[in-house]
Amino acid sequence: MPAMKNSPIGIFDSGYGGLTVMREIVKLLPEYDYLYLGDNARSPYGPRDFDTIYHYTLECVQYLFGQGCQLVILACNTASAEALRTSNNSPCQK
Numbered sequence: 001m002p003a004m005k006n007s008p009i010g011i012f013d014s015g016y017g018g019l020t021v022m023r024e025i026v027k028l029l030p031e032y033d034y035l036y037l038g039d040n041a042r043s044p045y046g047p048r049d050f051d052t053i054y055h056y057t058l059e060c061v062q063y064l065f066g067q068g069c070q071l072v073i074l075a076c077n078t079a080s081a082e083a084l085r086t087s088n089n090s091p092c093q094k
Contacts, residue, residue: 009025009035010034012072013036013076014044015076017075018075019036021073045076
């Protein structure tokens with residue numbers, strides 16, 4: 001996994017809450033660079049319908065891949081619970 005060391009790990013949440021997840025990941029893996037995306041402009045995701053949550057999540061994940069992330073972690077409970085199953089079954093465009 002040597003190419004991974006040169007690429008940031010992307011962390012996505014619908015707001016600021018994922019920063020606590022990122023803090024713990026950085027403690028465990030300090031040798032990596034990180035790129036955090038908190039979608040505060042459209043937060044909270046919770047009251048939104050499935051299609052909207054899926055669209056927002058996919059858009060943010062694709063953005064992080066576009067920034068060179070080889071790995072993206074969903075730190076957003078709503079996004080992972082509502083959209084992850086569908087995201088795993090469809091390819092993200094890099």
